[in-house]
Amino acid sequence: MNKIRVLSVDDSALMRQLMTEIVNSHQDMEMVATAPDPLAARDLIKQWRPDVLTLDVEMPRMDGLDFLEKLMRLRPMPVVMVSSLTARGSEATLRALELGAVDFVTKPQSGLRDAMLAWSDAIAEKIRTASRARIALRPAPAAQITRTGPAIGAENIIAVGASTGGTEAIRHLLEPLPVNVPALLIAQHMPPGFTRSFAARLNKLCRISVKEAEQGEPVLPGHAYIAPGDRHLELARSGVSYQLALHQGPAVNRHRPSVDVLFESVARHAGRHALGVILTGMGHDGAAGLLAMRQAGAWTLAQSEASCVVYGMPREAVRLGAVDEVIDLQQISQRMLAKLSAVAASGI
Known part of the structure; x- marks a missing residue:
């Protein structure tokens, strides 16, 4: 060896x-x-x-x-x-x-x-x-998306999970997005103290608002919420509206925040109004949760092996049958908004 x-x-x-x-x-x-x-x-x-x-x-x-x-x-x-x-x-x-x-x-x-x-x-x-890991030239920034097409309702949620290589993948996902994008909830494996800096850095680079998630805050379109280090992030409901829930329950798949915890909560509360994205990372966290989202009617995307730093989490999600579409990182932003717009236009 x-x-x-x-x-x-x-x-x-x-x-x-x-x-x-x-x-x-x-x-x-x-x-x-x-x-x-x-x-x-x-x-x-x-x-x-x-x-x-x-x-x-x-x-x-x-x-x-x-x-x-x-x-x-x-x-x-x-x-x-x-x-x-x-x-x-x-x-x-x-x-x-x-x-x-x-x-x-x-x-x-x-x-x-x-x-x-x-x-x-x-x-x-x-x-x-x-x-x-796949060490490659950094991809060129994706072109900014100026519109989302037909109006997308506030009931839509985009849930994103990532681990190794994910900080840059998330940046490439968020930078092109327009201000009227549905709310994004993001679980990136990262220790306490780093997620606030990560959110602040993204907030300076993106047109949408990016922040570290806070307990009980309302979920708003045009915002991305980053799970704090050492806290699970879940989607919850307050009447007809969404809000965020944070807790320090046991680590899941050795992680807190866990992508599975986030995805499973989105499956429960948003169902077919959600879209799930699993990005680069080692291990299998997020695969079961993405399957739950798909079974609840959500559309699910996985980052392609060629564009991943580590093709672990997406591979496990594909193997489990949790993924509707595998796509290169540079195309994910445009594809997910096109899908949400098509669904809105159809009135489904």
């Missing part, structure tokens, strides 16, 4: 030691080299040709983001960022994902050694996923 070759770049000697311990404790991977900064890493990358690079965000001599941008332009490879749990750290991490990093791990704010070793399996799984 060929082991996954990992190279770690971090200015902290302790972090380099911990990452080495974590990687080498798993039989399917090995730490081939470590570097204290990007300049030292350049020669090591040429020498060892690693399968995955773990990269600190804040380092001396050259910032991790500057190095990542150059790396993805000159020698694209799977990168897992190592970020701090701070507002600045979350902003930098989102920028890294935009530049092409596959995923990220966060440094605990206290008890570094014990916490990192406790997360050993989760970190190893991120490295495995990164080693299998």
Whole structure:
């Protein structure tokens, strides 16, 4: 068995030691080299040709983001960022994902050694996923959609689920949308502290309003609601109107927020007035929920393998029979609005 070759770049000697311990404790991977900064890493990358690079965000001599941008332009490879749990750290991490990093791990704010070793399996799984990820040129932004066709009622809901690679996929999904789009509810696997920054970043880029979801708030057209990290997001009803419900129930498929939790609530409360979209990500979260949506009369879409960073969640949904249509990421926005407009025009 060929082991996954990992190279770690971090200015902290302790972090380099911990990452080495974590990687080498798993039989399917090995730490081939470590570097204290990007300049030292350049020669090591040429020498060892690693399968995955773990990269600190804040380092001396050259910032991790500057190095990542150059790396993805000159020698694209799977990168897992190592970020701090701070507002600045979350902003930098989102920028890294935009530049092409596959995923990220966060440094605990206290008890570094014990916490990192406790997360050993989760970190190893991120490295495995990164080693299998599709590293490609970033797609050009989709053209903005200026109209949705026939009026689409406020009863329509679009539910979206994603994991690894999803932050950029969601951006490409939302950026073209017009302001009269039906409300979107989004579950992206992401830890606390990052979802608010993610929503704020999208809100600056999109014509629609994008925000982190809040308990009990009304669901409005022209808005996208991002599930907060460590909270499940559900669609609920208040009389004839929709509202949002958040809770800290048990993790589902190892995730909170869980895509299945969101999709199943949309199936219950919106039924045939909903449209479900499952995007790039590892695992099977969302497949069963998307099937429930389809069985309730919703139209369901899955991102194509060719356009996914990781074709895991969409593959599982297709395998389960939960998907009406598989489509490239760049076409999803236009397709889902065309479908909703056709349904509105038919009066169904």
